[in-house]
Amino acid sequence: MEIQRGTWTHRALVVATGVAIALVLLWMSGLAPFRVNQLTNVFIYAIAITGLNLATGYTGLLSIGHSAFFGLGAYTTGVLVMKYGWDPLYTVGPALVLCFVVGFVIGLPALRIRGLYLALVTLAVGVAFPELVRRFEDLTGGARGLVIRRRLLNPPEWTGLRPGQRDVWMFWLSVVVLVIVVLLVHNLVRSRAGLAMIATRDNEIAAAASGIRVAAVKTSVFGLSGAVTGLAGCLFAMYLAALSPDGSFTLLKSIEFITGLVIGGAATRIGPIIGAFAVVYIPYFTANLNPSNVSQGQLSGVLFGLALILIIFLMPDGLVGGISRLVGRVATLRPPPAAPAAVSSRGEAT
Template identity: 65%
Template sequence: MTSPRLAIVQGSAQHRALQLGGLALAALVLLWGAGQEPFRVGQLTSVLIFAIAISGLNLATGYTGLLSIGHSAFFGLGAYTTGILIVTYDVEPMLTLPVATVLCFVLGFLVGLPALRIRGLYLALVTLAVGVAFPELVRRFADLTGGAAGMVIRSRQLAPPEWTGLALGQRGVWLYWVSAVTLIVVLLLVRNLTRSRTGMAMIATRDNELAAASSGVHIASVKTIVFGLSGAVTGLAGGLFAMYVGALSPDGSFTLLKSIELITGLFVGGAATLYGPVAGALAVVFIPYYSSDLASGHVSGIIFGAVLILIVFLMPEGVVGVLGRALRRVVRVVPSSPSAPSEPPASTPQKREDTP
């Protein structure tokens, strides 16, 4: 095994320059995206929103090992919370996002309670039941949600705030930047969480639950809190999605197909990686779009599935996992070695006097 060509000490000038270069590149990419035509800006906004939703799923499934097939329920609850507050109560759209996040945290916490006694496929079946029940609940409370007919948010209710200086026709650019900033904040929070003691407890729970419990990890707290945080992040993405599409329907974007999209994006991009959700969101948005250009109808779906199978077969650790492994062959960040403590001076042995 060949050693990497370049080793960069963490915290050194080279490391800080590398980080600043990455930030500058990300800023240039975001500026480039904002300058595209409206249709392309809408696609990129969809990528940003899906990346936030997949980041929420990544906390539960990727870092903690709690397989969830019902995250479409969190996504839908966040979207309908935003829609109801805007349409029925005329609340400012941005003020609805914290409410959607809190409600989805509570739902995630409640869904995480069965994980205290069951795990694996049995836990997946519980989350599957939640995902199946959500569209039915939307139809049941038609007076509040609009039922099967759906809910439409008027364009004027989604207009950019006056302090931005943007007109109603620039709503797409405004939502693009809101989604971009939200994704950056979510990635920073996920990064800090997974590098903390709580993150170590999450990974220990995923790898070996019995060993983690014997090491002092409170498994019940980790599972329920992580499920709550996972639901909160995905619900936040759902609120942004409601502002993005402006029309909600239980049979549209909140069925189990949405959960499958999120899971697909997670594993294609790279589970338990920070930037895997971004790569996965690019895949689930752009691969169907370009495959529909090659063929139409069922053939397009077959091409989409074949591409996903090929990606998973060639890159089982995900796109970001493969890129990270290739990058580590070229450059590696090593922790800075602490300065060696100075050795204390050797004590001079004292002459022992015998008692006469």
């Protein structure tokens, strides 16, 4: 079955999909607080992986240090709230600017190096971030961590939610931010800038020969990628209310982001969301399958490895790519027909 983009059938499917997603989200928000918090964690991870997807998936800049951006955004929110009395939502702006600038600077080596060598540079950034947090103990709390008072993270009055409904507030805040981020990335990828990103990823020499400013693309995308992942860090600080350099901002977090991106599907819009579900729920469900002589971390690592191996061999484009191919056997989406060229009074096409 073929469906043409822009037809009533296509629009009806889009509306039906949107309504179904809204109903599922409403149902999710009414679950037990533990389940709601799990889903909030999924959406925050999805935002962070979306940021990584901009650099690695769409532009080909392999990064193993995005945990640093995640932590930088989280600590920016934590410090501004606890040390300077900022409203948590107002900390998002400074965190975005700071993470963009740091990402832009870290992206400068991408002008000279690429591939594995660039990955090593980002690896050094990821390793250095926890050490910097410990060094500036007066500001960040050092190894002891930084705890944000719960009363400072209560839902705003305009939401109509009670202080005890912080889990519902964080759920919907994460959903709204994720939707905005996905829509912005969708529009970016379809724009001229998005085409320049993809061209840079596929062939830098050909992109430069076509007039694309490869240096500007690399540095700006790396900055934007860091800002999006830092935004996820802001939400994580509001959600967890306790920050520790050894807990959530080590290289293990970067590996989780990369794993989620590979499982969901790089250079796809919804791949980061599917990957975030995998990153959060695989360790949770494997806890009940845990033999007494195997630690939960070991079993989760084994299952992550098996999942990656299976996906690489069976679905190289991730779960989204595999599902798209299966759906393509049943229905295909065609672009709208090209508009006929206008004809002048002389009979010439214009």
